[in-house]
Amino acid sequence: MKKLLLSIFVLAVVFSCSKDDETPIPECTVPGNLQVTNISQTSVTITWESSNADSSFILEYGESGFALGTGTIVNTTSTSYTINNLAANTTYDYYLTANCGNGNESDPTSVRSFTTLFPLVVAEFLPNLSELNLFEGDLENLRPSVYTYEYDLITPLFTDYAHKQRLIALPQGSSMVYQNDGLPEFPDNTVIAKTFYYNVDEQNPGLGKIIVETRVLIKIDGEWQTGNYKWNDAQTDASYTTDGHVVPLSYTDTEGATVNLDYEIPSNTQCFQCHNKSNIITPIGPKLRNMHFNNQLEDLIGDGMLTNVTNLSELEALPSWEDTANFTLEERARAYFDVNCAHCHQPEGSCGTETLLDLRYETRFNETSIYETRFSILTRIQNQIPDYGMPLIGTTIIHDEGVALILEYINTL
Template sequence: MLKSLYGWRSLLGALALSGLAACSKPPEPVAFIAEGRPAKLSDWHVLRADGGKLKLNTGVMPYELNTPLFSDHAHKLRTVWMPQGQRAKFSELEVFDLPVGTIISKTFYYPKGEGQTLLQTHSDSSAELKDGALDLSRVRLVETRILVRRADGWAALPYVWNAEQTEAELARTGDQLQLTLQDAAGKRQSFPYVVPNENQCASCHMVKLKSKEVQPIGLKARHLNRDFVYQGSSENQLAHMVKAGYLGGLPEDLAGVQKAANWLDKTQPLEARARAYLDINCAHCHNPRGPASNTALNLEPFLAPDRHLGLCKPPVAAGKGTGDRLFGIVPGKPDESIMSFRLASQEGGVMMPELGRSTVHEEGMQLIREWIAALPGRCNEATH
């Protein structure tokens, strides 16, 4: 009897040890999938929901932007991974030349409030990542978008997280979720959060209209030139990319590298903040090569504030998108400017940006209004 008892204890001990070994098994390495559309986010092995946390795989580098794109107040965890021995080439103004095999992910999430309510707050993943992971008891994951560089170009794939927050599944046709946000003052708003379909993902990233070429938007020097907290230690992101072997050609003196303003930092000039906001939210379409090139509106931040920026510029086409206003920007008069009108709209065919939001970015709109109000000069309506 005693021998039998010891035998059972030995068996249970062995099972417990094998269970611990299984729990501590390292994740599979990141998988560059050269073709097709994997059904699950976990097939890429970039991110994994494990033990109540969203964890980054080995070699997956998080990053943030100085001024991020507005997406219905969603927080975003951005990451980049490259195959061993491959690295991006630095560019002063354009998107870095990223090698085949590069996988970029962007996970949209919200801090949790009471019940099903989500919180409308300002933060970034540098502050919310703890030991390289997001705490899923504090945030709700909504979607993760994958942008992968294949031999024939970039492919964009949207994945939607399940209710259990354990897996995200491919949503080629997009999705829609009804969410409720609560701001710092306690005001709530419910809205339809729209996950774009594959074609919509590609259209936003179609930076060259003629060639239909899809590219990333955020991986530019001016957006990345800022510090990020890596495992408790703050370091410039561009320098960190070089150290990790992910970037070549970076100038030794970072002071000479362009740096976009932080739109929230009121110690920085109003114009720099407004131009940075328009750059990340609008300029990937509104430039001479982009999908909105036919408007002759160029919102890139390094150009002089003139007619190409919309100052006293009549619209290319009349219609409800103008709100019966005569010019894109009327210096000193945000209420008479088409830009203010379109930023304040939620109506299809009027609102700008035309994809990626169902709500109005009140703070962003106010920033642009303040900037327009401070612009000198006047428009001559007789020349319209």
């Protein structure tokens, strides 16, 4: 009888264990509805959904193309995770696995990707131009950052026939404030950059550029500061400099002739001489009247970069010095004077105490002293003698077309 009871007990235990072994393990389902939000230059938040009870999650990520298992691994019990300390303008891959415990893991999700934002423009004079983040990709392509606005001028300043790329970068969430048709009020940490270059062959611009310098203005604590970046021969970057430099270069002009030029990069002292207004550094080019074409101001207003404009149609545009069809000889000559000469030749400019000339476009003719000094003007704009020829700074050759315009105008007075 005892043997029978023992046999029954053993069978019961075996049967019971057999039933336990047959209990199904719940499936650990793959996380779903993965979303990427709050992307910045250095961080991103990943969220997901899970139908598993009491599960944790394994998140692995790395720069695009990393081998699975070699990335950064994060364990979390939450259905969201913020990754920090990422590199800007970089694509990352990631995938997720649910861990339901006791070695029960889901299949991994498919590999997903995200790209961090391009770095913000840096409002600081750093050793290399590339560190300011004004451009995307290879610097030599001069492709502006998404955080800059590329603009042009109706009547530009002449600099030895150099081409110029002009950029404005405002701090995020700020704007230029309209005051009148001159300069707007710029917020602190505004960066204005102008890059000077020549096409290797003006008849075939696709052959490449000779980039010489990038001049930079930065508004720091309410005051503008100037700095220059001299491009290296490889055209891969430019170095900060406060000194003047002479850069010999050669290119083919629009007529097919070879032009040899000793291009002069101004020193910081020379930059101040032109940008000086009552001993305060001031931008020269981006006056609203000189930007009022090709819908540039409309674009700035639409993008929230220019505010306080009540009626744009009332803002007078500066004439184009080359537009003979729509502007008079006087209007074109006065516009040329305004852009090329008036930053020095006005009461608050560097030459304000040395001459009666006031060449600002808005100055009435009888207050400009153009007529009284006409012979001096004619002599000096046709001369390259140092400290005598005009302009004093920024050119090494005479602007033949500009001189012809001024000669024609003055001969009518």
